[in-house]
Amino acid sequence: MGALLGASLLSTEVFAVNCTGLPQWSSASTYTQGAKVQHTNRGYTAAYWTQNNNPTNFSGPWQQWIDNGVCDGVSSSTPSSVAPSSSSRPSSSSVAPSSIPSSSSVSSVSSNGGGVCPSFVAGTSYSQGAAVTNAGGVYTCQVPGWCSSTATWAYAPGTGSYWQQAWTAGGNCTGGSSSSVIKSSSSSSSVVKSSSSSSVVPSSVSSSSVPSSSSSSSVTPTTGKELVGYWENWHWPLEEMTSIPNYTVLNISFPRINADGSIFFSNDGGYQNNPTAQQIAAAKAQGKKVLLSIGGANATFVLNNQTQEDNFVNSFIAIKDQYGLDGIDIDTEKGLHTNPNAQINLTNPQYSADYLARAIKRFKARYGSSFLLTMAPETAHTIGANLSGNWLGQYNWGVYLPLINALRDDISWIQMQYYNTGSMPGKNGQFYNSATQDGLVAWTEALIEGYQIGSTGVSYLGLPSNKIIIGLPASTAPTAAGSGYTNPTVVKAAVRCLRSGDCGSGYKPAKTYPDLRGLMAWSTYEDYLTGYAFSNAVRACALNNQCN
Structure with a gap:
């Protein structure tokens, strides 16, 4: 974010509101976006889903309540938080861009x-x-x-x-x-x-260097299909988003996760290797979607109580609104715990998956249907539970499945990592290997059609094929993946099989899936190091169904 932000107090004029008929705020009540209450002689409007968040204490920037003013018809002066530069990290609920006037x-x-x-x-x-x-x-x-x-x-x-x-x-x-x-x-x-x-032109790029919407492969077509790339924030100099060709979606990876549940827009080492709001806006002007990905292989992401849930929600909202992000990607590989009964409890949360589901529901309530929600689970966390003995345990078998079930109407797409994995079962119970046509086809079929979750008696319900993306390494380099790089010819054959039924001599599903959403690559930087060889080879197949 550049310099970190601290807070100072300025006086802001707040005008009176008519509180006649407004109910008194109650800690026991649940309020959704737009609900109005009064509390301590002030009127408030809920910014999004909230419960037990006192409006007096939770009405600052990006918090649960909007302070509409005093109820008695007389204007009053109340402190409002704004943020000049500081060297100390702020709390997630009090940050505001220092360059923006109130x-x-x-x-x-x-x-x-x-x-x-x-x-x-x-x-x-x-x-x-x-x-x-x-x-x-x-x-x-x-x-x-x-x-x-x-x-x-x-x-x-x-x-x-x-x-x-x-x-x-x-x-x-x-x-x-x-x-x-x-x-x-x-x-x-x-x-x-x-x-x-x-200006939407990045400060580091002249206006003439930003590709025009009609002349560059960096411009995103609108086909209902996606080619997703993870944008790593630990490289310097930064990969300029507007210069990245082929990809329709960029997932910024990863913000720092704090012990209190909040996230901070830097990489895990604390360095400020992230795009500016103007650079993100320029990429979006090309038609790209830009999301923030949470987690990664090394970071533990755990929400164990209401305070941690609130901290996560407030800090993400602050980042999303300041930088104009399109949504969130959940890519946590550590810390996601769910009830052994394979169910999500939104009303009485006990596990981190419960609190995460509630947080995501709050994002969707705040931003509406345009808010993108994606996930990138490993094979063990999904299709690995398609076996009677595989549920939770050492490898957290199937841990994402209850979360996907609970959020299936909110999910934009799932991009399972078809790499760094051993053999895994398809829906038919047969085992398949990564980097093969049959593996890509059979695992995708399982994600679409669903299956029993271990021995829980609960079914993973599956997802429509337009919510499934195949996730692959962008190169053979060990920094891209330990295993699972798939030759683009094999990738295109698998997509052709799934969308049209033209499977050659390979495994053929019972159905075809013409609206399969597309492909994902880890990462755009690894792709860049090879001259974008991977995305150049698969782009037309992913986006335009040209898979021969």
Whole structure:
């Protein structure tokens, strides 16, 4: 994130609200996004799912409650947290970008020259350059992903806490031009900040070096299929996201996981090797999706109580909203524990898988259907449980399966790691090896069709084929994987078999899966080291079904 952030207090004007009829907040009640309550003579709105989070203590930036003001009809001055640079790491619930002015200290006054702009509607898909009206002003979208967000408290033009990261004041409306000034709360006025402060072009790349949407293989097609790449954050210099060809999805790997459940946007060694918000926005402008991947082979990710769940939720929201991420990828290989009965309990959580499922439900409630949820389990954590004696134990056999069952309607796709594994069973009970056509086909069939989870009496329900992606190493290098590199010719033969039934002499499933979602590679950096040989070879197959 660059320099870490600390907090200082400034006075912010909070106006009174009508609390007539609002229920008193109760620690025993569950509140969903938009629910309104009153507490200690103040009105609050739930930002997302919450229970037992006192609004007085949990109404700061990215927390469970939005403070609407006092209930008595008199304005009051209350402290609001903003964040200048500091050398100490902040708590996950009090961080705000230091470069963004508080929305409560400015208001926009605009004239559209007689033209007509549509009113801003949260959740609408806005393109770069789109002009809207909101709160009496005219605004132009600069970062489509944030302009289109449902998080009005953050990105509503002119009123959201961080609207200047997404919009610029002023714009051209149909039938006329527009001008705008920014007016401070003390009635002094100043010229609007230059739009260069919210440019989507990365500071390290000139505007001419960003590939245009019509001339570069870095531009992502829209086919309903995906080619996913993991973007490692422990290399320097950083791999420039806009220069990465072929991939439609980039998973930033990995943030640091703290013992209190929170995550911190650096790698596990604490170095700041991550893209900026502007670099992410530029990649998204090409059509790429950018997610944050949690876990990895070395980090332990455990949520054992409500406090840890809250810390994880609040810290992820802070990162997602500041950097404009599209979603989250769960790639934890250590610390995910589930009930031996193979069930997830959302109302009375006892295991880390329960708390993680609750956290993900909160993300989906906050951001809606556009929020991407993906997972990258190992074979042991999924198809390894397709045997009567394999459930939990030393290798955590099948540990992801209850989580997938509980979140199957929320999941965007699963990208199992078809590598670093021994022989594993298909749905038919036969064992197959990695890096083979039959292994890729049979394991994929099992993930789609489902099977019994060990001897639990519970079934893994399977997932639609458009929620399944085959995960593979991008090269033969040991840094890409210990084993399982698969020749692109074999990869294409397996995808052709699954999508069309053309399996040659290999194993043929009972069904075909024409909407199989695509392929994943670990990692974009390993691919880069070979001149993107892997993704160049499989891209047309993954995205356009050209698998011959």
